[in-house]
Amino acid sequence: MDFSADSSYLQVSTGSYKRQVYEVPSGKQLVDQAVIDRITWATWTSVLGDEVIGIWSRHAEKADVNCACVSHSGINLVTGDDFGMVKLFDFPCPEKFVRTCFCMVTATSTVDIRILSCFSRRHMMEIFSSINL
Numbered sequence: 854m855d856f857s858a859d860s861s862y863l864q865v866s867t868g869s870y871k872r873q874v875y876e877v878p879s880g881k882q883l884v885d886q887a888v889i890d891r892i893t894w895a896t897w898t899s900v901l902g903d904e905v906i907g908i909w910s911r912h913a914e915k916a917d918v919n920c921a922c923v924s925h926s927g928i929n930l931v932t933g934d935d936f937g938m939v940k941l942f943d944f945p946c947p948e949k950f951v952r953t954c955f956c957m958v959t960a961t962s963t964v965d966i967r968i969l970s971c972f973s974r975r976h977m978m979e980i981f982s983s984i985n986l
Contacts, residue, residue: 907951
């Protein structure tokens with residue numbers, strides 16, 4: 854669940870792989886895509902939406918990518934998937950089949966991921982590089 858920068862909206866990803874946006878505090882679902890496109894999000898943890906189309910590999914199934922998190926600067930995106938892969942992308946990532954900047958493998962499926970506010974892209978790349986030796 855993510856809130857807009859002005860706390861007027863929240864977005865959720867459903868179990869049926871739909872991104873839904875609601876007005877706060879009324880709870881009314883927002884369906885006007887033009888309005889949704891103009892919302893600035895304070896956080897982004899959704900694996901759905903035009904902004905993250907590129908995280909999906911050519912052969913990925915809907916349930917393969919489990920989690921995502923955009924950095925506090927709003928320029929980096931990390932994802933975790935069923936194959937234990939943690940991938941770093943530029944954000945937004947609106948083009949299909951984008952190559953990852955860096956990737957590392959964990960032992961099991963990655964179900965949740967966050968970027969610490971003190972981490973820059975350089976820090977993340979250094980961590981990924983040192984783990985992938």
